[in-house]
Amino acid sequence: MNRNKREKEYYSIDVGDSTFMVLKRYQNLRPIGSGAQGIVCSAYDHNLERNVAIKKLSRPFQNQTHAKRAYRELVLMKCVNHKNIIGLLNVFTPQKTLEEFQDVYLVMELMDANLCQVIQMELDHERLSYLLYQMLCGIKHLHAAGIIHRDLKPSNIVVKSDCTLKILDFGLARTAATGLLMTPYVVTRYYRAPEVILGMGYQANVDIWAVGCIMAEMVRHKILFPGRDYIDQWNKVIEQLGTPSQEFLMKLNQSVRTYVENRPRYAGYSFEKLFPDVLFPADSEHNKLKASQARDLLSKMLVIDASKRISVDEALQHPYINVWYDPTEVEAPPPVITDKQLDEREHTVEEWKELIYKEVLDWEERTKNGVIRGQPASIAGHSLLLLSEQPQFNSTQFQKYSNQLVWHQQSCQSHFFSVLMFNVKPQTSAIHLSSLSFVL
Numbered sequence: 001m002n003r004n005k006r007e008k009e010y011y012s013i014d015v016g017d018s019t020f021m022v023l024k025r026y027q028n029l030r031p032i033g034s035g036a037q038g039i040v041c042s043a044y045d046h047n048l049e050r051n052v053a054i055k056k057l058s059r060p061f062q063n064q065t066h067a068k069r070a071y072r073e074l075v076l077m078k079c080v081n082h083k084n085i086i087g088l089l090n091v092f093t094p095q096k097t098l099e100e101f102q103d104v105y106l107v108m109e110l111m112d113a114n115l116c117q118v119i120q121m122e123l124d125h126e127r128l129s130y131l132l133y134q135m136l137c138g139i140k141h142l143h144a145a146g147i148i149h150r151d152l153k154p155s156n157i158v159v160k161s162d163c164t165l166k167i168l169d170f171g172l173a174r175t176a177a178t179g180l181l182m183t184p185y186v187v188t189r190y191y192r193a194p195e196v197i198l199g200m201g202y203q204a205n206v207d208i209w210a211v212g213c214i215m216a217e218m219v220r221h222k223i224l225f226p227g228r229d230y231i232d233q234w235n236k237v238i239e240q241l242g243t244p245s246q247e248f249l250m251k252l253n254q255s256v257r258t259y260v261e262n263r264p265r266y267a268g269y270s271f272e273k274l275f276p277d278v279l280f281p282a283d284s285e286h287n288k289l290k291a292s293q294a295r296d297l298l299s300k301m302l303v304i305d306a307s308k309r310i311s312v313d314e315a316l317q318h319p320y321i322n323v324w325y326d327p328t329e330v331e332a333p334p335p336v337i338t339d340k341q342l343d344e345r346e347h348t349v350e351e352w353k354e355l356i357y358k359e360v361l362d363w364e365e366r367t368k369n370g371v372i373r374g375q376p377a378s379i380a381g382h383s384l385l386l387l388s389e390q391p392q393f394n395s396t397q398f399q400k401y402s403n404q405l406v407w408h409q410q411s412c413q414s415h416f417f418s419v420l421m422f423n424v425k426p427q428t429s430a431i432h433l434s435s436l437s438f439v440l
């Protein structure tokens, strides 16, 4: 696109301390939150005729930590498609060349509040269990793609007033360092599991610990294990749950074990004491039953030793949760992650800059005219996935191309786009397919 045309597409607006330079289709920007990466605004999208959230990543390549996180988030958001994980609607940068490249804007579905705000509210069992069910569905979907989050927290989970829930981020990269002996910096760690705090190996149910902490906080309206640092936090864990068994201590590395063994010993409290009836709505027989089920679930999630903690699948089958069980939500096909070395990547700032820039351009290219383009030259016999910005797109609109494509299925349809699958006929070449962009 020529420079002038591109410049005319954008405008600049001050939001809080930051300046957003966004496409003109996005109007009425208002700040709604901020995180480690920058400010998030709500806006009205005139093309999709709906409200959206726009997150500005300012110079995401400025250092290794920011760059790795931004790149990982961008790649994963592009691949994952599940109702309990935030969906990406658009990605853009107002800068025109790699040399000028500064900021990335992620446009997402807009939700009403994050979970920190919900924690203040008195929730009935129906809402509480539904929120937990959706968290578990989102987590299970990430696990199915090989993404173990390890850093779930209320600020990274967003909800709507109709009680729908989405996870906002993808947590810590496999290679991210954590651990008791690391220099503390300002991040929320209250929800991190013992195996993360103590620098042990971990498995998928590391994320169940966070769900347990979040559930406990929704019941108590107070953080379960607040700690100034990991050491203080570990104290809070053992004061309430008790010093873990010798069997658990044997799994720790020598220096951490010495530290843990030298803490005062605590017997801990029963779950009836930790979460007494008064914390739950228990005014009817039904609610009393639900309260005891909720407490039972907490007691199975808040287990220090991961080998004895409930799994995500078991939690989804728990009587407090399984009332919501819907196979299309729980067992949705796993996303395919395109970048296989995502977590292992190490780059210089300049290399990160280029990689992130390429990801942005790739999005722009793929969504140009509503079509995912750039298929390899020999695509005959393969399936082709097309993204249309028209919500009610259907196979009849493709009749014209029936000599090249065989309709396969409508894999997803929402208020704002359709995803369609085709099988490509043997003699078809990429050149023919490029013309498809005009029909969408």
Ligand code: AMP
Residues within 6 Å of the ligand: 032, 033, 034, 035, 036, 037, 038, 040, 053, 055, 086, 108, 109, 110, 111, 112, 113, 114, 155, 156, 158, 168, 169
């Ligand atoms: P983040 O930078 O992703 O950690 O987001 C910071 C905060 O912005 C979150 O805690 C939410 O309060 C808010 N936020 C981010 N994305 C959205 C969204 N899609 N819808 C509503 N609020 C959001």
